[in-house]
Structures are given as C-alpha cells and as structure tokens.
Amino acid sequence: MAVEEKIAQAIRLAIQAASGEEVPEETIVLQKTRKDFEGDVTFVVFPFLKLLKRSPEESAGFLGKEVISRVEEVDSFNVVKGFLNISLKKSFWLDFLLTQSGSQDYGKAATISADKPVIVEYSSPNTNKPLHLGHIRNNLLGNSVARILEASGKQVVKVNLVNDRGIHICKSMLAWIKYGQGETPETSGKKGDKLVGDYYVRFETELRKQVQEVMNSRAITEEEARNTAPLMLEARDLLRKWEERDPEVIRVWEIMNTWVYRGFDSTYTRLGIDFDKIYYESDTYLLGRTIVLEGLKEGRLIKKADGSVWADLSDDNLDEKLLLRTDGTSVYITQDIGTAQLRHDEFKPEKMLYVVGNEQNYHFEVLKKVLKKLGKSWADTIHHLSYGMVELPDGKMKSREGTVVDADDLMDEMVETARRTTEELGKTTDFSETYKAVLYHTIAMGALKYFILKVDPRKNMLFNPAESIDFNGNTGPFIQYTHARIASMIRKAGPERMAQLRTDIHKHQIHPKEIALLKHIYNYPGMVREAAGELNPALIANFTYELCKEFNQFYHEFPVLNEPDRHISDFRLQLSAFTALCIRNAMELLGINVPERM
RNA sequence: GGCCCCGUAGUUCAACGGAUAGAAUGGAAGUUUCCUAAACUUUAGAUACAGGUUCGAUUCCUGUCGGGGCUACCA
Numbered sequence: 001m002a003v004e005e006k007i008a009q010a011i012r013l014a015i016q017a018a019s020g021e022e023v024p025e026e027t028i029v030l031q032k033t034r035k036d037f038e039g040d041v042t043f044v045v046f047p048f049l050k051l052l053k054r055s056p057e058e059s060a061g062f063l064g065k066e067v068i069s070r071v072e073e074v075d076s077f078n079v080v081k082g083f084l085n086i087s088l089k090k091s092f093w094l095d096f097l098l099t100q101s102g103s104q105d106y107g108k109a110a111t112i113s114a115d116k117p118v119i120v121e122y123s124s125p126n127t128n129k130p131l132h133l134g135h136i137r138n139n140l141l142g143n144s145v146a147r148i149l150e151a152s153g154k155q156v157v158k159v160n161l162v163n164d165r166g167i168h169i170c171k172s173m174l175a176w177i178k179y180g181q182g183e184t185p186e187t188s189g190k191k192g193d194k195l196v197g198d199y200y201v202r203f204e205t206e207l208r209k210q211v212q213e214v215m216n217s218r219a220i221t222e223e224e225a226r227n228t229a230p231l232m233l234e235a236r237d238l239l240r241k242w243e244e245r246d247p248e249v250i251r252v253w254e255i256m257n258t259w260v261y262r263g264f265d266s267t268y269t270r271l272g273i274d275f276d277k278i279y280y281e282s283d284t285y286l287l288g289r290t291i292v293l294e295g296l297k298e299g300r301l302i303k304k305a306d307g308s309v310w311a312d313l314s315d316d317n318l319d320e321k322l323l324l325r326t327d328g329t330s331v332y333i334t335q336d337i338g339t340a341q342l343r344h345d346e347f348k349p350e351k352m353l354y355v356v357g358n359e360q361n362y363h364f365e366v367l368k369k370v371l372k373k374l375g376k377s378w379a380d381t382i383h384h385l386s387y388g389m390v391e392l393p394d395g396k397m398k399s400r401e402g403t404v405v406d407a408d409d410l411m412d413e414m415v416e417t418a419r420r421t422t423e424e425l426g427k428t429t430d431f432s433e434t435y436k437a438v439l440y441h442t443i444a445m446g447a448l449k450y451f452i453l454k455v456d457p458r459k460n461m462l463f464n465p466a467e468s469i470d471f472n473g474n475t476g477p478f479i480q481y482t483h484a485r486i487a488s489m490i491r492k493a494g495p496e497r498m499a500q501l502r503t504d505i506h507k508h509q510i511h512p513k514e515i516a517l518l519k520h521i522y523n524y525p526g527m528v529r530e531a532a533g534e535l536n537p538a539l540i541a542n543f544t545y546e547l548c549k550e551f552n553q554f555y556h557e558f559p560v561l562n563e564p565d566r567h568i569s570d571f572r573l574q575l576s577a578f579t580a581l582c583i584r585n586a587m588e589l590l591g592i593n594v595p596e597r598m
Numbered sequence: 599g600g601c602c603c604c605g606u607a608g609u610u611c612a613a614c615g616g617a618u619a620g621a622a623u624g625g626a627a628g629u630u631u632c633c634u635a636a637a638c639u640u641u642a643g644a645u646a647c648a649g650g651u652u653c654g655a656u657u658c659c660u661g662u663c664g665g666g667g668c669u670a671c672c673a
Contacts, residue, residue, distance in 0.1 A: 454612090470622080472637090473621085549621085
C-alpha cells in the first residue's frame with residue numbers, strides 16, 4: 001500500500017473512532033503540500049469539523065498524532081489553521097531513490113491490460129488540404145494521448161481515417177482535369193499534397209468567377225448561383241461517376257491520392273507520429289449507407305417525399321439530421337456511422353476516442369444520438385476528445401481564406417531557428433554534421449511539440465506567426481537542455497562509476513532541496529495516471545517543466561561531481577540520473593526526444 | 599434567434615471548492631576563476647462586471663458585458 005493510502009486510512013479510522021460515524025473512503029482526500037509550507041502531504045480538516053466536534057486546529061492536531069502513531073513512514077506534522085501538513089521520514093525518500101531509480105520503465109504501468117482496447121482516432125486529414133497548424137495540434141494530441149494511455153496500461157490502437165471521397169475531392173479533381181495540363185509533383189517540383197491543394201483552391205477561384213458572372217446578369221442569390229454554376233454541376237456529375245466507379249474517374253482519383261499520401265507521409269514522419277491502421281472513407285461510406293437503409297426498413301429513420309433519408313432527433317431536443325441526399329449519396333455523418341460500426345465489429349473496443357476539433361461538438365453529439373436511434377448498444381463507447389482551435393492574432397485559421405500556417409513551412413522555420421540559436425550560443429564546434437542535423441530537428445520538434453502540448457487541450461490557443469516559438473523559459477528546449485546537462489555529468493562520471501554508486505542512507509544528511517526533487521519524481525506515476533484519466537498531455541508537460549526547474553535550482557546550488565565527499569557525490573549523481581530518467585520518460589509521452597548533448 | 603465553449607499580470611499559459619492566485623515572456627537589477635548561462639537570483643505587475651450558494655469561490659449557480667464556435671442535401 002502506498003503511504004498516501006496508509007495515511008488516508010489512518011485519518012479515516014481516527015475520524016470514525018472519534019465520531020462513531022461511518023466515513024466513506026472517497027471523502028478522505030489528500031493533496032500535495034503547497035510549496036510555501038513545510039510538509040509532504042496535506043489533509044484539509046474543515047469538512048470534518050462537525051464530526052470531530054473540535055476547532056480546526058484541535059482537529060488537525062488530533063489527526064496528526066493519530067497518523068504519526070499509525071503510519072511508520074510519517075515523521076512529523078504541523079498545523080496551519082485547518083490544514084494538517086504531514087512530513088515523511090528522510091529514510092522514506094532515500095529508500096524511494098534506492099529502490100526505484102534503477103528501473104528504466106519508471107512511471108510506466110507494469111502490465112498492459114488484456115482487456116478490450118482503446119481506439120484513438122486522430123489526424124483524419126482531408127486529401128484536398130495540406131496539413132496546417134490545426135492538424136499539428138490534432139496529430140500531436142492524438143499521438144500523445146495514445147502514448148499516455150499505453151503508459152497507464154491500456155491497450156491502444158491508433159487509427160487514422162482519411163477523408164478521400166466526397167464532393168470536395170471531386171472539386172480538386174475537376175480543376176486538375178480542366179486546367180492541370182498533366183501537371184504532376186515531378187513536373188512541378190511541388191509536394192503532392194500541396195499540388196492537389198492548389199487545384200482545390202483553383203476550383204474555388206474559378207467557381208467564384210462563374211458565380212459573379214451569373215449574379216451580374218440575373219437577380220439570384222449567391223447560394224443559388226453557386227448551386228447552378230456549370231463548374232458545380234460538373235463536380236456533382238463527377239461525384240456521381242465516382243460513386244458508379246467510372247474507370248477513368250477512378251484512375252485520376254487514384255493518381256491524385258497517391259500524390260497526397262506521399263506528401264502526408266513525409267509530414268507525419270517529420271512530426272514523428274504514426275498509426276496502427278488507416279481507414280479510407282471510400283472503403284467505409286457504403287457500409288454507412290447500408291446501415292442507414294436498414295434503419296429505414298426497420299422504421300427507425302424517416303424518408304421524405306423527395307427521397308432523402310433523415311433521423312428525427314426531436315426527442316433529444318435536436319433537429320432532424322440528413323443521412324442520405326435526395327440523389328441517394330452519402331453525407332459526412334453517413335460514413336462516420338459506417339466507420340464506427342466497422343471499428344466496433346473489428347475491435348469490440350472499451351472506448352472509441354475521436355480526436356477532433358471542438359467545432360464538431362454538435363456533429364459528435366448527433367452521431368451518438370443517431371447510433372442510438374439505430375439501436376447500436378455500443379454508441380456510448382464513442383468519446384469525442386474535443387480540442388480547442390489554434391487561433392492567429394487576427395482570428396481563426398481558414399483554409400479558404402488562405403490564413404493558414406502550413407505544417408511543413410512551420411517545421412522548416414523551427415529547424416532553422418534551432419540551428420541559428422544553437423550556433424549563436426557557440427555550442428556546435430565539436431558536433432559532427434550528422435549529429436547537428438539530428439540535434440536541430442530534435443530541438444525544433446521539442447520546441448514545437450511542447451508549445452502545443454503544454455496548453456490544456458480543451459482550450460483554444462493562440463499562435464503568433466510574427467514571433468517565433470520560444471527556446472527559453474517554459475519551453476521544450478529548456479527541458480531538453482536540463483536533460484543534456486545531466487547526461488553530460490553522467491558521461492563525465494563514466495559507466496563504471498555509474499554502475500556502482502554508493503549511496504548510503506545512514507551517512508547522508510539529505511537536504512530539503514534534494515527531498516523536494518525526489519518528491520517531485522515520486523509524484524510522476526500518479527501524474528501519468530491523472531493525465532490518462534483526463535486525456536490531458538498538458539499535465540505531463542507542466543509536471544516536467546516543474547521538475548526541470550527544481551533540478552536546475554538544485555544543480556545551481558549543490559556540487560555533484562565536484563562534491564568532495566564521495567557518498568554525497570554518489571547520492572547526488574544518482575538523484576540526477578533519476579531526474580534525467582524521469583524527464584526522458586515524461587517527454588517520451590509527449591513524443592519529444594531529449595538529446596545527450598546540446 | 600437557438601445551442602455550446604471561453605474571459606486570470608502588457609503578452610502567452612497554470613491553479614481536484616482550500617492556505618499568501620503560480621510560471622514564462624517582456625520591463626528593472628544582479629550571478630561565469632565552480633559539473634553546459636538554452637541556466638540561476640531579486641523586483642514590479644492579474645481573477646471582465648454584479649449578485650447568490652459555502653466555514654472558504656478564479657473554480658459552482660444566475661444575470662450583464664466581451665470573444666469564439668456550431669446551427670449545410672460542405673467535410
């Protein structure tokens with residue numbers, strides 16, 4: 001049993017004994033003692049004053065004595081108003097260092113559960129649009145959440161659903177057919193996804209021209225003009241042909257897709273993310289249609305006079321939702337129904353996690369309701385991990401308006417900043433070219449990933465393209481630097497010494513600052529569990545930042561290798577190595593590498 | 599209009615209903631004969647507004663004001 005549990009238990013029994021009332025376990029909540037106060041664990045007595053029939057100070061004092069006598073790891077306590085601050089024995093902390101610092105897997109669950117897996121869907125790009133900063137947030141979040149869940153002992157399946165069909169895809173195809181003159185990534189020197197994206201933009205530009213012309217000559221609304229413009233009709237026609245598997249259309253579609261996937265893959269690789277399985281909407285949308293038609297036959301859905309199929313969600317205070325168009329083609333949610341069914345059948349997952357922006361909150365609400373309407377008992381395994389938008393100083397990024405921060409460009413800039421900063425600091429003189437290339441990439445990605453992941457996923461965040469992402473302060477490179485410093489000490493100590501550190505519990509008078517550092521590391525596994533429960537990588541980021549600050553203070557104040565007393569030096573070396581291990585494992589959960597030198 | 603989310607230092611981010619609201623950055627002032635100064639130390643600076651619940655509210659409730667999103671036979 002962990003010490004915290006023992007303390008909570010002791011407090012609970014003491015309150016029960018004193019009051020004669022049953023006290024449920026979950027009402028005893030311990031918290032970490034705040035930094036400005038002495039102690040390791042704090043219990044707030046206010047909620048129990050009525051049971052204890054004493055003043056806050058007396059109650060806390062009473063419980064403090066009980067805890068000391070019942071829990072051997074407890075050394076002392078102090079009382080501030082209604083706060084009982086409990087300190088653990090120094091031997092407890094030393095023992096923690098000696099028993100835990102050897103395990104490379106510190107903080108990872110010992111076993112992976114054999115139960116049903118958790119499916120994490122993320123990225124889910126649209127083949128018309130090159131990846132931008134919004135996708136970066138999505139990709140990093142999804143990847144990190146998957147890692148965190150794994151570390152907490154879940155079996156995780158990472159999946160990507162590529163949005164490769166629909167009217168929008170036909171738009172870029174049409175533009176390429178009409179205006180492309182056979183342009184390819186090779187002939188143009190453009191990355192495949194960028195090339196296709198350009199044709200999507202081209203379609204919109206040409207369409208706008210047509211709309212403008214029609215509106216100048218006839219008095220109709222813009223919406224009508226859009227819907228009746230020749231280009232739009234051609235795009236619709238192309239979609240019909242695509243759904244009929246017209247060989248020529250399919251051929252163009254496949255060629256363009258191949259370009260896009262090659263482009264996406266290179267971006268994913270640079271970002272360091274991957275998937276266990278990739279789904280394509282083109283493979284799943286028909287299943288969605290089948291399910292909808294079945295639902296219609298079973299009387300769960302309604303068909304209107306024009307032939308369109310709808311789910312009536314008015315019982316749930318939502319509107320009617322279109323599932324099949326008048327012409328029988330599928331809409332976005334139709335394929336989501338199919339994909340969900342497919343995944344459920346394949347994995348019988350405990351949970352299906354969708355990492356998708358909060359602009360789709362309504363969509364997922366509707367999806368769950370529709371699945372329930374269709375009688376799917378597993379509808380509640382669906383969980384929308386809804387993350388906030390990345391905003392620019394002048395508002396949201398919009399592909400159509402060209403106000404996007406391109407993922408590849410941003411990564412290029414980050415690498416360049418990393419190179420320049422490192423060289424300005426004059427640290428590269430004895431680094432090989434190969435090492436430098438890897439290092440700049442590591443630092444660049446560290447800065448970018450940390451910048452994104454340190455923010456609570458649910459909140460919108462701001463990115464200012466005019467200011468480059470910081471390398472000082474609460475940043476990825478700060479954490480990487482802290483690790484590199486420790487790695488440097490370990491190198492200097494040498495493998496032989498590291499293999500036989502003589503940390504002697506009895507000889508070493510451990511300093512409060514050293515305990516503070518150990519305490520921080522001690523909290524790491526709990527932090528991983530919490531992050532897994534909340535699906536929140538920001539907790540890991542902030543934890544690691546605090547740990548590094550704690551270490552840097554220690555490092556500044558206490559000599560490690562330069563400490564003449566070998567026992568103390570060994571102890572500090574072991575403490576430093578444990579810190580480095582904790583940093584490394586924590587950063588791994590964010591997908592951030594930590595260098596040995598920088 | 600309806601529904602949802604968000605308002606914390608100049609700026610970007612923290613804070614299970616708990617103690618004196620933390621950091622970073624920018625501003626001011628320091629620390630290199632010492633293990634990497636991408637570091638460390640000191641300093642000024644914030645809970646939009648008005649009520650309510652509570653021993654205790656940045657956190658929960660109501661209203662006002664401000665910002666964003668959704669409300670497509672787009673995805």
